[in-house]
Amino acid sequence: MPKDLSAFNTMSFWLHSSHANDATFMIIMESKHDPKVNSYYSKKIQVNWTGWKKVEFRLRSFGKARQPAGWDKIGQMRFTASGWNQRPEDESIWVLDDLQFTYDPKPYRPKIDVKKYVAGPAREDFLAKLRPEHPRLVLLDKDLPRIKRFIAEDPKGKAWYAAIQSKAGQLYRRPPRKHELPDGRRLLSISRDEVSRMYYWGFMYRLEGDRKWLDRAWQEIQAVVAFKDWNPSHYLDTAEMMHAMAIGYDWFYHGFTEEQRKVLRDGIWQHGLRLSYAAYMGLEAEGQQHWYRVTNNWNFVCNGGSAMAAMALLDELPEECTEVLYNAYQFIQIPMHHFEPDGAWWEGIGYWGYSMRYLLTHLRGMETAFGTDFGMVEGLKGKGFSMSGDFPIYLTTPLGGIFNFADSGSGGGSYRHWAFYYLAARYQNPLYLHFQDQRARGTVDDLIYYEPFESDLAIQDVPLDKYFRATEVVTARSSWTDPNALFLGVKSGKNGIAHAHQDLGSFIFYGLGEKWVQDMGTEGQTYQSHKHHLSHSQFYRIREEGHNTLVFDPGKGYSQDRKGESKITRFETSPGDVFAIADLTDPYRKYVTSAKRGYRLFDQRRVLLVQDEIQTKKETELWWFAHGTTGTVMTLKEGGREAIMERNGKLCHAYLLSPAGATFEIMNARPLPTSPDPEIQQQNKNVKKLAVHLPKTQNVTISVLMVPRFAFDPESKPLIHLAPLDSWKLAVDTAPRLDKLMVNGTPLSGFSPNVFTYSVQLPPETTGVPTMAAMTTGAKVSVQQPTTFPGTTSVTVTGKAKASTVYQVRFVPTVIPGSTQKPHVKSKPVTVRGLTLSASHDDGNIPKNVLDGNPETRWSASGEKEWIGFDFGKPRRIEAVRMAWYSGANRSTSFQIETSADGKTWQLARKANSSGKTADLETYALGKTQSTRYLRVVCFGNTSNLWNSITELDFIPPLGK
Incomplete structure (x- = not known):
């Protein structure tokens, strides 16, 4: 073909297709300024016909990748059905004939050949x-x-x-x-x-x-x-x-x-x-x-x-x-x-x-x-x-x-x-x-x-669960109104689509006001590929090992197929039980003949079971992962067959029910030794993950049971009989329900007969537990109340056939220490590293976090004129303040620095805005060296909202010098 196509504006060819299955291929016209940079023109063709058809289009309709040198400098032309977010269709056979480049004098107008929901106006x-x-x-x-x-x-x-x-x-x-x-x-x-x-x-x-x-x-x-x-x-x-x-x-x-x-x-x-x-x-x-x-x-x-x-x-x-x-x-x-x-x-x-x-x-x-x-x-x-x-x-x-x-x-x-x-x-x-x-x-x-x-x-009566088809996402919960409810999120679907991670089969799990298993979130460096030219596969938070899913035979590349697809094959729900089953065979087809994962909330939606059934093509190495939240303390018991995650006086027990002989490991949320580890990626400090490692396995079932509980409740491991995923079914629920629950004579807010677990918040100084009363018809009710606060009341309603339903009402303090859903409260002074910190308010991200050396923590307060202050105990020389801002690379915060001799009368030392370009420490000189006992940073919100969030703070000269 000619290397100079600048005299033409139209390309055409005849194409014979064996199947009309919407398979696609790309036409790539290589055109390089720099031999080291892969620049080209490209066009995707979707084949939805059988037999012969003439395909014709303008060269103007080609997209540009990087900086093509021009239509007069075409190195080569390629037809490809793989790469560029495509996967070869095994059944497709295409025959191409009569390729031509011509010049059409008519004006070019892009075709509006779209599927229309609405015809629209003239x-x-x-x-x-x-x-x-x-x-x-x-x-x-x-x-x-x-x-x-x-x-x-x-x-x-x-x-x-x-x-x-x-x-x-x-x-x-x-x-x-x-x-x-x-x-x-x-x-x-x-x-x-x-x-x-x-x-x-x-x-x-x-x-x-x-x-x-x-x-x-x-x-x-x-x-x-x-x-x-x-x-x-x-x-x-x-x-x-x-x-x-x-x-x-x-x-x-x-x-x-x-x-x-x-x-x-x-x-x-x-x-x-x-x-x-x-x-x-x-x-x-x-x-x-x-x-x-x-x-x-x-x-x-x-x-x-x-x-x-x-x-x-x-x-x-x-x-x-x-x-x-x-x-x-x-x-x-x-x-x-x-x-x-x-x-x-x-x-x-x-x-x-x-x-x-x-x-x-x-x-x-x-x-x-x-x-x-x-x-x-x-x-x-x-x-x-x-x-x-x-x-x-x-x-x-x-x-x-x-x-x-x-x-x-x-x-x-x-x-x-x-x-x-x-x-x-x-x-x-x-x-x-x-x-x-x-x-x-x-x-x-x-x-x-x-x-x-x-x-x-009535929000409490809205269905608790949802399966979103096509996107292949499932969520399930135990209540809409209880912040301590259990919540399960399941991710299936497709790899290789816009903003997707290699996360098929991954899940998240919440309970008791805590995030026990998390998705690590966005890797910001994937938006900076124009600087570092690293592929997504280099980054932990994109890879399978950075999610709560499986990794086979770990190496530099992905474990799941880049274009793999996973479907939710079953989704069933009842008031006390819900499960979903994902078929992961396709994304892991390089390693398995079958891979399925089941997720189930049961026992009146108070526990989670995650069960994998895997049949590999040959003996292979296998990892199972579940990422905890920043700061979660993890310990092992029973020789590694049980793991305990602990946060803020609450626990989540993880029991490894199968396979026999396997144990949990506790690992840092970091790449495996065989994986890439670019320095620029998120370091995931203070994040641990549970892992199950099977160095050599072939046909295996991995079953993990997760049971959250408050520290004031006794440990209770449900007795369950493990069953193959194909035999999972909802239990026939004939148990009676309550008509009403009363707390000290007042109807329980948000009560629904088909929601079985509730939380009632009481002031921390409460000494006794409220009296519970339950009403129903045609069934026996028993109430078991705790003797101290905090505690859990159990209400059992039993029918004539002996089937029963157990309702639980947890009486907990108004503010559970460290809860991630906290009121905006006045901060309490605290002494750290020889100085006293205080703040106008915080949302639970407390002032001392700015001095802990961990950029993953912060002080936060919302509103104008929110401040964080420092009492050095005696006058101290200050030349500058150094601060790092939460989301500092994406937004700029307005603030001023003030000093005081007595903590009552304040003088303005510096008014400034953070750069909005970095999350690292920035230095703000005070203009002239100050000798002051008190200093505070008064904030006025950022370019996105009124939140003020400082991750790290220090002074020049630094503290301790």
């Missing part, structure tokens, strides 16, 4: 239905009276508005952003900050009318439109900036002069809309080109940001904006199938939230700009999208965090998203409304999308 409908006046995006002026009434009359509204005022003020005090790529590749953090600034300042301007918000917004906009670009090489950055500037243009429209509007219009066009229009129309332009038809979160963000800008400027640039809006409407339907059939999102809950942020504002923007979303929400009714709120709700743990498989962060915190309000209102779903109501802290989006309605939802 091009002319956008301009015909456009609301002519501004503001018209997301929040209309007619909505303001409703919001003002809510703020004035509802305590929730008052609290939310106070939070919004505080955040707006915090953003107001920060300087205009500059064009910078903090990680060398992305402008994204700046774009996201601009989205926040435009929403918060615009909202305050529209509610209060104070010109200070207008003037500050214009100062920001001037800086942003003067950027050399909005980094189109990473089009998320461009799209989010378009979204921000569209809101700025629309919400401040009447405050700006026409000259100012033109400056902003020109900036939006030059840096954003021009490039989106070019991509849709197949025109040459700088930056990424094929984002509009991808199947992941990029689709919603980039099409959504483009559409928001087009809605803002449609009457100014009607032809171009119409094309953008028409194309965006079609292309956002491409990823919709990933919500099928049950509402799950294939990239995990982290990217569910990101996708919803831009998809739903796109849909809401159409509602306000055109008075309709052209049938999209109605057309998706009954489809996976309409159930998509189920996914994060069922993946939320009893502590408020999430099942964080894929790149979904640490799993901590309290999950919330205004998208629940949008979905609740559109589909009249009371569960979604209830969920966000319990968690919302008050953002601009909360106020905009909050549309309450009456319902008779």
